Amino acid sequence: MSTIEFFERFNKVTSLLHAFAFNLTKNKDDAQDLYQETAFRAIKNKEKFIPGTNFKAWLMTIMKNIFINAYRKRIKRNTIMDATDNNYFINSGNRTVVNRGGSNMLIEELTKMIEELEDGFKIPFLMHYQGYKYHEIADQMELPLGTVKSRIFFARKELKKKIKVRYPVAESIID
Numbered sequence: 755m756s757t758i759e760f761f762e763r764f765n766k767v768t769s770l771l772h773a774f775a776f777n778l779t780k781n782k783d784d785a786q787d788l789y790q791e792t793a794f795r796a797i798k799n800k801e802k803f804i805p806g807t808n809f810k811a812w813l814m815t816i817m818k819n820i821f822i823n824a825y826r827k828r829i830k831r832n833t834i835m836d837a838t839d840n841n842y843f844i845n846s847g848n849r850t851v852v853n854r855g856g857s858n859m860l861i862e863e864l865t866k867m868i869e870e871l872e873d874g875f876k877i878p879f880l881m882h883y884q885g886y887k888y889h890e891i892a893d894q895m896e897l898p899l900g901t902v903k904s905r906i907f908f909a910r911k912e913l914k915k916k917i918k919v920r921y922p923v924a925e926s927i928i929d
Contacts, residue, residue: 755800755803755805757800760797760800760803763809764793764796764797764813767809767810767813770810770814771789771792771793771813771814771817772785772786772789774814774817775788775789775792775817775821778817778818778821779821788817788820788821788824789817791820792813792816792817792820795816795820796812796813796816799816863920864913864917867913867916867917867920868880868913870916871909871912871913874905875905875906875908875909875912876909877895878891878895878897878902878905878906878909879905879906879909879910881894882906888902888903888906891906
């Protein structure tokens with residue numbers, strides 16, 4: 755098939771190709787781009803057309819394949835690839851799991867340190883920690899208010915000392 759004959763046959767199916775492109779893309783600008791890409795590839799590969807076969811079907815197959823390949827590229831580009839080991843984070847959504855193991859261990863250690871205090875310091879300290887007011891503690895333990903305040907103060911001081919011994923790095927945080 756000569757170049758002139760090829761272009762004549764191509765011009766006859768131009769309106770059909772435009773309609774088919776719009777039918778595939780549902781967008782005027784995308785349809786024009788698809789048509790142009792199809793025309794370019796058809797002209798570039800005109801020697802591959804076998805005379806005696808359906809020219810219109812050949813062009814529409816080229817157009818359809820271009821559309822499908824572009825669609826696949828677009829889908830692949832929008833796909834998030836998770837490269838984490840064993841894909842733990844795929845479909846994890848917005849839920850996060852908080853590991854409280856470290857803080858639980860610290861609470862256990864602090865509880866042991868409090869338990870090691872003398873009862874005279876430990877009981878007022880724990881009552882104050884539970885929300886009792888100084889005068890309520892003094893009334894319940896039948897102690898003067900100043901004694902309750904000083905015992906709570908000395909309990910805090912003793913706990914700070916124990917924490918500094920156990921966690922030397924925490925010294926600047928505690929003071």
